Amino acid sequence: MKVLVVGAGIGGLGAAIALRQRGFAVDVVEIKPQLSVYGVGINQPANSLRALRAMGVLDEIMAVGCQYDHTDFYAADGELIVHVPSVMGGDVPANTALSRLNLHKILIGGAERHDVKISYGTTMERFTDRGHAVDVEFTDGRRESYDLVAAFDGIKSATRRTVFGPEHDAVYSGFGVFRVTLPRPGYVDGVRVYQALGVKAGFIPLSATTMYMFVVTPDPQGVSHRPEEFASVLKERMAPFGALPGEVREALQPADDIVYSPISDVLLPLPWFSGRVGILGDAAHACAPHLTQGAGMALEDGLVLADGLDAGGSLEERLRAFEQRRFPRARLVQDASRGILQAEMSINAGNYDQSVQGMRDHLVEQSHQVEAILNQPA
Numbered sequence: 001m002k003v004l005v006v007g008a009g010i011g012g013l014g015a016a017i018a019l020r021q022r023g024f025a026v027d028v029v030e031i032k033p034q035l036s037v038y039g040v041g042i043n044q045p046a047n048s049l050r051a052l053r054a055m056g057v058l059d060e061i062m063a064v065g066c067q068y069d070h071t072d073f074y075a076a077d078g079e080l081i082v083h084v085p086s087v088m089g090g091d092v093p094a095n096t097a098l099s100r101l102n103l104h105k106i107l108i109g110g111a112e113r114h115d116v117k118i119s120y121g122t123t124m125e126r127f128t129d130r131g132h133a134v135d136v137e138f139t140d141g142r143r144e145s146y147d148l149v150a151a152f153d154g155i156k157s158a159t160r161r162t163v164f165g166p167e168h169d170a171v172y173s174g175f176g177v178f179r180v181t182l183p184r185p186g187y188v189d190g191v192r193v194y195q196a197l198g199v200k201a202g203f204i205p206l207s208a209t210t211m212y213m214f215v216v217t218p219d220p221q222g223v224s225h226r227p228e229e230f231a232s233v234l235k236e237r238m239a240p241f242g243a244l245p246g247e248v249r250e251a252l253q254p255a256d257d258i259v260y261s262p263i264s265d266v267l268l269p270l271p272w273f274s275g276r277v278g279i280l281g282d283a284a285h286a287c288a289p290h291l292t293q294g295a296g297m298a299l300e301d302g303l304v305l306a307d308g309l310d311a312g313g314s315l316e317e318r319l320r321a322f323e324q325r326r327f328p329r330a331r332l333v334q335d336a337s338r339g340i341l342q343a344e345m346s347i348n349a350g351n352y353d354q355s356v357q358g359m360r361d362h363l364v365e366q367s368h369q370v371e372a373i374l375n376q377p378a
Helices: 010-021 046-054 058-064 100-113 158-164 227-237 243-251 294-309 315-345 352-374
Strands: 002-006 025-030 041-045 066-068 070-075 080-085 095-099 117-120 124-129 134-138 143-146 148-151 171-183 191-196 199-205 210-218 259-265 277-279
Touching: 002 010, 002 143, 010 025, 010 046, 010 100, 010 294, 041 046, 041 100, 041 210, 041 294, 046 058, 046 294, 058 095, 058 100, 066 199, 070 352, 080 352, 095 100, 134 148, 148 158, 148 294, 158 277, 171 227, 171 315, 191 243, 210 227, 210 243, 210 315, 259 315, 294 315, 315 352
Parallel strands: 002 025, 002 148, 025 117, 070 191, 148 277
Antiparallel strands: 041 095, 066 095, 070 080, 124 134, 134 143, 171 210, 171 259, 191 199, 199 210
16 A cells, blocks of 8 residues: 655654554654754654654654653742642553754654655645546655555645635634753653743753743734744733743743744534545644644654554555544544633632632542543553
């Protein structure tokens, strides 16, 4: 079987590796002209680490990343609200965070070891599903025929829009997130989340010396912050905080490498495959970042797709089985992530005390229920 993977992001590279491991011929096209990674750090929970292990790159991930097994929630002034130990892991760490660039380079190395051909600066111009194969015309003028097309082309997927229409475009949540890499104090040995009224700041360790901060904040539809203003906007949004976020706020400089992303989500209803063309990863189920499961879900898609294609039955039966296996898990992550975002952003002066007490009473149990499911095989 000859497979075209559209997109050389985390999900696309993972799928290419998994497919090559099972002997499929794989081409990858990436519209960006060269390796380019947006963002700062990224966490890989245990289920994602298992997928990375199956792809043969876990040791490299562990060597450059930082392992941790808990999240501590604080009030804006630094008072501890609740300690939440993780129930993820067992055969792998509960979590390993690392820079996005390191993760991307490791996956590219894995793809290259499996002789995956990646064509940068090109993507599908048009395609025709002829039932027995998909004929593809590329933006560089090439024409090829494939048995299957797997589109991992992200939350703004052009393939999704072509196949399923604009009614399935991503929906903006009304919130955005700032991120920046910072020096790591020794006491930051897990995730630390600080909750203020309508704004949240958090810290995730990336290495022995670095961590990254994320700040979730409301933003109107269509807002556009200029990069040269990121530091001043972020300082303003972080005004309610003391403790560690307050210290970081006062030290922010315009030259800091701050990135900003709107938070949007999409959940494509089944089927994800129309004939021999499929929509996967963030293109099918992008979610809010609150469970740090976006990359994990995309990596699992690639691994489960490769397993399914390697199984018996007709191609249609194998694709339907893949979708039925993946959809409930993707929906759980999206629903839980959106629920956390909405809950934290709805905290105000009138419900603050009640919200904090609710975190103390229920957050451990709620987190463990979701993690217990995600810690099961994909």
